[in-house]
Amino acid sequence: MDRTGSRYVVSVAGETHDVVVGVDGKVVIDGDAHEASLSGSGLARLRTLLLDGKPWAVCAEIRSRGFWEFELDGDRVSAEVLDARAARVRSLSAGAGSERGVAALKAPMPGLVVQVAVETGEIVEPGAAVVIVEAMKMENELRATAAGRVGRILVAPGEAVEKGQTLVEFGEVERK
Amino acid sequence: MDRTGSRYVVSVAGETHDVVVGVDGKVVIDGDAHEASLSGSGLARLRTLLLDGKPWAVCAEIRSRGFWEFELDGDRVSAEVLDARAARVRSLSAGAGSERGVAALKAPMPGLVVQVAVETGEIVEPGAAVVIVEAMKMENELRATAAGRVGRILVAPGEAVEKGQTLVEFGEVERK
Amino acid sequence: MIESVLVANRGEIALRVIRGARELGIRTVAVFSEADRDSPHVVHADEAVLIGPATASRSYLDIGKVLRAAHTTGAVAVHPGYGFLAERADFAGAVVDAGLVFVGPAAETIRAMGDKTEARRRMADAGVPVVPGTTTPLGSGSEAREVASEVGLPVVLKAAAGGGGKGMRVVRRLDEVAAAFDAAAREARAAFGDGSVYVERFLECPRHIEVQLFGDGFGNVVHLHERECSIQRRHQKLIEEAPSSLLGPEERREVGEAAVRAARAVNYVGAGTVEFLYQDGEFFFLEMNTRLQVEHPVTEFVTGVDLVEWQFRVASGEAIPMRQSEIPLSGHAIECRVTSESPFDGFLPATGTVRHLAIPGGPGVRWDGGIGVGSEIGLHYDPLLGKLITWASDRELAIMRMKRALAELTIAGVSTCAPLLRRILDESDFLAGRISTAYLTEHPELFDAGLDDASHTAAVAAAALLEHERRAAVPAPRIRRRGVRFSEWRAGTAPWVAPVADGNG
């Protein structure tokens, strides 16, 4: 932290911003200076962000280092904050190690598998039903987002699944 | 903790009780067995004590080891909990080192001293005004609880005082 | 007045009933599952009994356990709330057989109205208009297909034992009828233990208008005016109002009288609701709910009547304390259901722990909630976290008040549908009262996720300040983690999630 303030790279809703937090109540976002202060302290309680005179209710939770989730006047926001150095490291490694050609259908919520509508080796069209999961007494049909060949099927009807659990893997996806 | 449960000595509102917390949801208070459970976990939020089927709202705060302060269905309760060993130590040392013949008037709340109504050496009667403290724009007269001779006066008008701060000491108090 | 009551429910409705009972000096007994030890409905009862694990079939739906809890605690009456056992005739019968008072209508009434096909028959006989369709459950998907082609598409398949949109499917193509029939039957069996399904013509853009009824067994049946519940998604109500902005005094009288006729046809006792669909100037009987409704507070606000108080009075053998002409209708009330669902993500059920709760206050605002700070929001039960209700002298002011109240509401730690509610309250068709059950499908723009510019900037500033504050408070770490971990779900391919057959109701 130097006299001109601390520099961060903030990502919200897929957009990335350059932010400088000054020592004088100034926050500079992408070059625009704002008056900003955050009241009190403490997570898990309502605090007030005063930004250019306008108050915002903020109730924050930290997910992991630099990852924040908060309610902002009733909207739920996820944000990632890196310092300038970490952001540079990130940009250099982008693209490396990403999976290619393999997709997986994961459970978007915990629930009970009601039906698996595909078989291994089958080719599915975009929008085709793959698995039906029941949660809160409603059936939710999980559909394919793209054409592909069904690989491993990792669940069976009657099985309880956790949020994020892989249900079905797809092999090499041929996009036209 | 043995199979028969953990033994505590609990003081509430000046009364002391022998309490055994069992491993089976039983709490024995002064020999009487009760079904008891405390829901969830965490301080600073409302929890449910279920005692013989009756629910109580509890919001607890720990002041120091063994000292609890909580709201119990809207009543504010202070409690001290010692284990059996600590209670024995306490009972052996009782009376030792207690002050005799000296009393002090302490501020029951933070505030501003408006007036000191006594002088050193003066003998005051029970109920006599000693100090007037203003808090929340109301004047509060602190009076003597017993007859006595005024010793050191530790505050002056205009001075801000903290809760618990000694304002005036009294010398040897002659009780009739 | 009855001396004590066991409330065979959980969440906000259990708390609502307990509040009403306490205000009449009735001793209250709560029952709770292991998932609900810490729930507000437990702590506010005079007595509480654990009746089983989280799974509803082994706790809240277990009639034997509920009756044993009543026996153990000496409760003389049972209030079922809504959902769970509320519309199970066998439960009402078992309560009465156990020598207890059931706070609701007779088992026979529940049975007749709970069988939606039987209800349609009875209403048609009483001269109440019904939607074209079958009056008997269907045997198979192919039979359903036949009926659908007779009645004309689109059709809606409905669970005979149903309610709340469960076991309900709208079908627009003949070749989809059989699959939808199977899904509806499966859902109905899971939800109600009865897979019977029938078919009705599906009205495309009707308004959902329902009438609150009360009967007392002394021959008195009154209505407490109507509610407008057209803002629905997947047949589940989201926003309700009283009165309907659509009806003139003449139509209000007409629909009220039709509802009273329906209630008299089944000798109705207690609180009930007759639901109608209204389209092109015509009312059609939809169903009769033999219980208190989720949305009863809007009626309470415009009439000043405490419906739970009336339930207890009637269950205690008292007559209804007002005549039809004495029941007020004053101002306008709106209710927003706040559920643990992600509205911009296909209404996915959301889970989490309530970390902070700020409840709106001030004039004309009511909150009926079932959660507190620390509540774990899981998937075992209905996603309704609470209901926000406002009243004002007219609809416009009631909406402004609701906007203000929604702005004050904070439930941190779990996604809710509140952001969608806020958008609806700003939308011009809603403000003008141009609504129908198709409203949400006709307004897909309400579901576009994303923050407006001011909120986006505030979010960026808040995130930077939060992280800045954290770094100032915490000494720099010795060991730096390599990279940053995304959640599994964010990193994966987002599946496209949609209900099996998403009707436009």
Add this chain to the structure above:
Amino acid sequence: MIESVLVANRGEIALRVIRGARELGIRTVAVFSEADRDSPHVVHADEAVLIGPATASRSYLDIGKVLRAAHTTGAVAVHPGYGFLAERADFAGAVVDAGLVFVGPAAETIRAMGDKTEARRRMADAGVPVVPGTTTPLGSGSEAREVASEVGLPVVLKAAAGGGGKGMRVVRRLDEVAAAFDAAAREARAAFGDGSVYVERFLECPRHIEVQLFGDGFGNVVHLHERECSIQRRHQKLIEEAPSSLLGPEERREVGEAAVRAARAVNYVGAGTVEFLYQDGEFFFLEMNTRLQVEHPVTEFVTGVDLVEWQFRVASGEAIPMRQSEIPLSGHAIECRVTSESPFDGFLPATGTVRHLAIPGGPGVRWDGGIGVGSEIGLHYDPLLGKLITWASDRELAIMRMKRALAELTIAGVSTCAPLLRRILDESDFLAGRISTAYLTEHPELFDAGLDDASHTAAVAAAALLEHERRAAVPAPRIRRRGVRFSEWRAGTAPWVAPVADGNG
């Protein structure tokens, strides 16, 4: 309608006014001191301006700073709330001189009614009965003694600029008059910047009955019925009701008309209240408050009128939207003031941090609060944390509802007067409506501290379980502390704390 308003206040009333403004689409500007950065009234405004340190004289009472904040933010009107600058004629004048709208009566009206002796003169002239006493401020303690011996003891000394019990002393012995005069003058100077004190005969057991007024400057003056505010301690109201359970229709009409006469005598515009003492069948004018009262919600509940809405309408140049005969009076409302004071400890001011806040909900319940979780309750401002208000169809049910709501209210982390409120609501004289301003001094048993047996046992069990749980969670400490530390205050000799002159009002 005015386009924007600066709310020159804090706490629950600032939030109340902001809510009302938002519901009318009026842009709101909050001001706040450094102690209130995190207050609900700040976050719910559209804009907020820091105006100084915690000390009120350098923030909320600083007219220059308030006006500069209005100028900076472009606010076109100022709402003063109650307290602080609300009854400062110079403030109302400065607002108007700055070209802004003052939401309240004319400076001249405030001046006339704010000077209690001048007010007594004017009312006597208008034929409104006043309590015997002086109509000019007194010069000294000895003069006060002379007047007291003329009027007859007991007397009450009152700040001419006063309100809210500040600068007020009841005296029963002639030799105490001079000392009480000095104390009252000192308090009045500190609270209002004006040490003028006058004297009135003190009525021993009167009821405090006040009438809500509204004038619009078009010649319309209406009353919105009366409030009963007899439950007071040290002249500060604790529980208020509407209507009074004492008055019949004839007396209600009589006192309402007297209040309207009083308002017409000063060409009253906006919301105001005429306070009366009622004893032995007679009403006496006590004072007129030229602002919204703390207890205005009980009137809002029984009339359905939003008084803040009317304030904004009248300030915007509209006429009052109802005639006298159209103003409803329906059911019964009660308000309990929840203050940060230890009622069983001489009403000592209490401080702390709000660690948990559970707000009651359900039908007929309103919470007007100014605190949130994390709020620091200090000694800078009024101890009012919030107001709990209930409505029901009659007084008995409203009281039952209040008992139920108070049982749900939890404010953890600071002592409040709620335990005393609960006891009052169980006390038979209160329940029977046998109340007067002497009620609390006549019921010293309400102040006996201590838990009942069931609560005591629950407290013992809770403490044991909390400590047991803590020990199970935390590994045994290596180093044992010797002995146990009491807080200084508990270990010391408890002083007997009492107000300098504790009147029975």
